Amino acid sequence: MAVTIDAFTDVRRLLAGARCVLFDFDGPICRLFPEGSSAPIADRLRKEVDAFGAGHVLDEAERADKDPHVVLRAVHERGGPGLRGLLSVLEARVTAGEISAAERVAAHEEWHTPYVDALIHRLARRHVPLAVVTNNSALAAEAYLGRRGLLRYFTTVQGRRPGDPGLMKPHPDVLLRALRVLRLGPEGAVMIGDTGTDVEAAARAGVAFVGYGRDERKIRGLSRAGAGAVVTTYGPLAEGEWEGGP
Template identity: 60%
Template structure:
């Protein structure tokens, strides 16, 4: 599989990549969203990050199309081309093909060895494509700074993604961020447990030993909104352009940001507050 991402799409401009202010954004709405997000983070014990979008752009443009095409070719070679109906024949999202084969397997996918084997092969191909894409993924502006700031506050961080956990792990290691995350949770062999199912959120909460109300999830899709809601986790939406922000609001997200820059000092303020409290306590004991 060739290099994905950089070789398959033209790098976007600052506005498309989630620049510091979106064109047409209402400053009052942006200020209110920033204040709400800062309040959620100030009270949180941990943050759950979706991967593709909030941390990086794994498949910018149509760069996931070669992976989806590989899956369609494999499905066809296995004699299951009839499963590829409608948009499944052309869509760039390989996860749609995974879900279609899983649905065809019925409630007990292990009962059909042919489909079970096909699902395993598809998962291998998708994971390989995602790991390759992670090597050239575009960092989300200010995501690395936000991650380091939150980790500096000693918040427990986790990744909750529909992508392969190997891809997320590879990206975080490449960018020197893996040490800030307590755990990385991603897609399991059962595509039915992908978001909007809350399974990955529940797994992260268990790993971090957090109650839902003590965490915050940052995501960029309606599936993220639903998964967080079903798990009872407060949610911050990140949309790099107005269309994505509108879709998040339509899905029910009430706190939606177009950039992380306005959040970068929230960790410093909390850290300074904690240090002041610690100093006052030490002085009182003297």
């Protein structure tokens, strides 16, 4: 299926009829780890794994990846019960790194996703329930939104489930948890995400999806994953005319 880029009329109509909107955090709301700044956290995790004597659970690609979640998944999937203590240590490291990053990027305008504040305000004026559904720690998302004065617009912030990285997206768990808190089914729910795992999680949860592609790499990834529509900016959604009012 060919992706439709910047189909603002269709996306605006979809959001206008949404019963709730679920935002991924890193990308659709802010750039949590700009310019590869997650790499030191991933390196720290690998050192912890090696020091524990569990380096065998990481393959060559996982030893080079800058995403700390890659290390978490590997330890969870291959480590077994004997590495649960290590997994807890790694999760604490990742959560602390994510919270620190969230507080840092909240103070720098260049890492805020353009027009997202205006889009959130507009959805809130329309009384659309909002949620965050992220593979990051919920504490990190809450820290960022709180510093930006946006947390009050979100009914719930759902993040990585402690102790089970296997439930991170593309598993739909985080979306289903948000919908339970909102007391809504997937019908009429819309997710905004920026990765192929977001596309898959939304499909598995039965939730409509809008891709946010800030650059060509993101657009290609969303297209390959089967996203039907991708916007490259929220500007026209935040500022254009909507059906049924503001």
